Amino acid sequence: EAGVAQSPRYKIIEKRQSVAFWCNPISGHATLYWYQQILGQGPKLLIQFQNNGVVDDSQLPKDRFSAERLKGVDSTLKIQPAKLEDSAVYLCASSLVDLRHLNTEAFFGQGTRLTVV
Amino acid sequence: KQEVTQIPAALSVPEGENLVLNCSFTDSAIYNLQWFRQDPGKGLTSLLLIQSSQREQTSGRLNASLDKSSGRSTLYIAASQPGDSATYLCAETNNAGNMLTFGGGTRLMVKP
Numbered sequence: 001e002a003g004v005a006q007s008p009r010y011k012i013i014e015k016r017q018s019v020a021f022w023c024n025p026i027s028g029h030a031t032l033y034w035y036q037q038i039l040g041q042g043p044k045l046l047i048q049f050q051n052n053g054v055v056d057d058s059q060l061p062k063d064r065f066s067a068e069r070l071k072g073v074d075s076t077l078k079i080q081p082a083k084l085e086d087s088a089v090y091l092c093a094s095s096l097v098d099l100r101h102l103n104t105e106a107f108f109g110q111g112t113r114l115t116v117v
Numbered sequence: 118k119q120e121v122t123q124i125p126a127a128l129s130v131p132e133g134e135n136l137v138l139n140c141s142f143t144d145s146a147i148y149n150l151q152w153f154r155q156d157p158g159k160g161l162t163s164l165l166l167i168q169s170s171q172r173e174q175t176s177g178r179l180n181a182s183l184d185k186s187s188g189r190s191t192l193y194i195a196a197s198q199p200g201d202s203a204t205y206l207c208a209e210t211n212n213a214g215n216m217l218t219f220g221g222g223t224r225l226m227v228k229p
Contacts, residue, residue: 031215040221041221042121042123042206042208042221042222043208093161098215099210100149100212100215103166103168106163108161110160
């Protein structure tokens, strides 16, 4: 079974530039998450999709971050314009159904490491 | 707001030692708790998932326990090996929300 795919693996941009990350979840997984992991910290949820609808985006800085999941499969996360403090690893995860279902796990991709200079 | 804390933040042990990693959470309305491993520059690998109705789960040399009443989970690693060196993260799912809330992680170094 293929895992969660993310690209690119690494990205270096200057502040005020824009950047986009792509995620392809495990086939058939309805729920998709984007997490931000700052160095030395645990991941923090940015946005969560159920199929192509947003379930929770309360921690997404909407003035500069946006995300979409067209057709309920792949997803893109965009930052425009980027700030220095956006330097982090952006992790995509997926789960078959809601995590509150019995024995449902979240599976993570390798992440995209963003450096803003 | 749920909070998840992991202590210690870093741990160094000699090879062969048994060790315990701690995870505490503030919200008793936990639905499940998941332990992950993260290698440098990599994503998260799921190790064990414990439902709130369970007390523990085992996989090989790993054993995770859950005590809802005290708000704690522990990950026990038996006979540690240098290959166990990584960051270990715990994350809870709360009954109110379909998301993982993570602790800060414990960075483990097992010395040969």
